Amino acid sequence: MSDKRSIRGFATFPEDVISEIQRAANTGVYDIRGLGARRQVPSFDDLVFLGASMSRYPLEGYREACGVDVVLGDRFAKKPIELKVPITIAGMSFGALGANAKEALGRGASAAGTSTTTGDGGMTQEERGHSNLLVYQVLPSRYGMNPDDLRRADAIEIVVGQGAKPGGGGMLLGQKITERVAGMRTLPEGIDQRSACRHPDWTGPDDLEIKINELREITDWQKPIYVKVGAARPYYDTALSVKSGADVVVVDGMQGGTAATQDVFIEHVGIPTLPAVREAVRALKELDMHRKVQLIVSGGIRTGADVAKAMALGADAVSIGSAAMIALNCNRPLYVEDYEALGTAPGACAHCHTGRCPVGVATQDPELEARLDPEMAGRRVANYLQVMTLEAQTLARANGKSHLRNLEPEDLAALTVEGASMSQEPLAGSNWVPGRP
Template identity: 70%
Template sequence: MDTQPLPVKHLSREESYGYDRKTLDYIRNAAAHGLYEIRGMGAKRKLPGFDDLVFLGASLSRYALEGYREKCSTKTVLGTRFAKKPIELDIPITIAGMSFGALSANVKEALGRAASEMGTSTTTGDGGMTPEERLSSKTLVYQCLPSRYGFNPDDVRRADAIEVVIGQGAKPGGGGMLLGQKVSPRVAGMRTLPAGVDQRSACRHPDWTGPDDLAIKIQELREMTDWEKPIYVKVGATRTFNDVKLAVAGDRKAVRFIANLLDQVQGG
C-alpha cells in the first residue's frame, strides 16, 4: 500500500485558501473604486427556483383526481369573504412589488402586460402607481408600505387589491435604499422628495406597532375603498409561526384580511 503523502499545492500571492480568485477580484475592485454593497439582480448565492419545487401528491387527506377525466384547476380567487369585488387569477403565481425608481416606467408597463397575458396580477411597489402599469395591467395590486412614498388614496381606489407590506424576503426587518442616481425628477415628484438624493425606505410602519394597530389600518383601507378591494398582508419568512399567529389574532379583532403572503429569501 502506497503511504506517500500527497503533494501540497503551494498558493501564489494572488490566491487564498478561504477565497477564490473571483471573490478576491471583487474585494480589490471594491477597495479601489468604492463599490456599494447593496445592488439589484437578486441574491449573490444560488437559491431554489421553479425547477426545485416539490408538489405534494394526493393520497388520503386529499383525494386524488383521475387525470384523464377530471380537471385540475389552478384558478385562484382572493377576497370572497369580505371584498365586494374579489380578484380571480388563472394561476397561483403573481409578480411581486418593485418600486418605480428601481424599475423604469417601461419595465413597469412590460410587467403589467406579461401578468395580463398570463392571467395573474402584478404589484406597484414603493413610489406609488404609474399610469403605464395601471393601463397595461388587468389586475393590479397596490402596496401600502412603511415609507408611504407615493401613497395616493385615489390610486388605491383604482387598484384591484391592496397589499399591506410588513417585510420582504430579501431583507426582512430592514428598510430599503434607492440610490440618488435613480431618483429622476419624475420619481422624486411622485415621492415628494428631492431629485438626485439617496432615499431610504423605513423598516416599519410609522403609525402602528402590532396586530391591534394593523386592524385599525386595514379598517381604514376598507373604508377608503368602500369594502370593494381584497386586502392581504405581506411578511418576510422569518419567525413565521409567531408572525402568522399575531396576524390571526388581529383577524379576530376585525382585521379581516384574506391571506398572509410569505415572501422568501430571493424576494426583493
C-alpha cells in the first residue's frame, strides 16, 4: 500500500512541462496555438484605485456627468477619429476569424460608437459594411493591400509588431486558407501561410517617416495614421513612432492574442502591458507630446477597471481583441464535445490555429461558422463595451473625475512590489516606489 504523502513531484518539471517535453519528443515539432500568454504576469490587477476621501470629492453616480469620448489622430490628419467610448476593437484578420465574426465585431463596435480594425489579409465587405469607423492595417505581408481600401478606411494602422509576438511574422495554417482567403491573399489554397516579420519597403524609423508621408500623400492627408508596436522597448518605440510622424501610437502588451504563433514565442517574448503603458507615457511626456499624439493600449484588457487603470496611467484609449472574441462566444461551454475532440475544454481552448473553433468564431468552416449569428453576437459585443464603459465611469466618478481622461496616476496604488515597480505607483499604505529615492 502506497503512502501518498511520500509522492513528491518536481518543481522544475511539473506535469505540464513533462507533458510538453514528451510531446516534443514524440512529434519533433514545436507547439503552435492561438490567443495570448497563459502564464500569470503582473497586470492591472496589481493596482487599485484609491477612491475619494477628505481631499477628493466623488461625483454622484448616474446624476453627475462623466465623459468618455475621445478624439484620435488630430496631430496631422484632416479627419481625426471621434469615438464615443475609449475602447476600440483590435486588428484581427479575416482568415483568422470568419466573416460572421468580423461582421459581428463591426456591428458591436458601431452600436457602441467605436472603431474596429482589419488585419492581415485585407478588408472584407462584411466588416466595412458594418463598421462605421474602420481602421485599415498596413502589415509586413501586404496581403490584400489595396489603395482603394486605404482610401475608404477611416484611419490607417502601420503594424510594426504585436504583443503576442514582437519580432515575429504571422502564420495562418492551411486549414483556414480557403478559396476566399487564398484569393484575398494571392496564395495557393490550403498551404500554411507565412507572413513576413519585416515590412518589404522600409526599415527603421527614418524610413518609416518617409513611409508615413507616402501614405498621407496617397490619402491626401485625410486619415489618422497609427503605428502599432508590440511591447518590447515601449519607451524607445513610442518615441521613435512620434519622431516618425505617427498621429497615434498603439502599444500591445504580451497578454495580447494571436491567431497562430509558436507557444514559446507567446510566453517568452515581450513585456506585460502594465509596464509598457508607463514607459510609453514617459516617452510621450518627455517629448511634450502626451495627449497630442494619442496612446492606445492593448493586451489583456478585460474590464472597465482595466480601462480606467490604463487611462489613469496616461493612455487615451484601449483596444480589445481576445476579450471581444470571448464576448462573441470564444471559450463558451457550448458544443463541449467539439472542444473535447480537439483535446481541450471551454475556458482553456487556444485552438484558433486549427480552424476547428467549436463556437464558430475563429474558423472558415461554413458549418462551424453558422454557429455564430452575427446580429446576436454583435449585440453581445455592444453590451460588453457598454458594461466596460459603465464600469470605468463608476471608478472615475469614485475618484472625482468628470471625464475618464482626467484619471491620473495619483488615483492609484499598487498591491504588489512588482506592480509598484512596473507602474511606478506607490505600494499601498506607503509612499514607497521601487527605484525611487
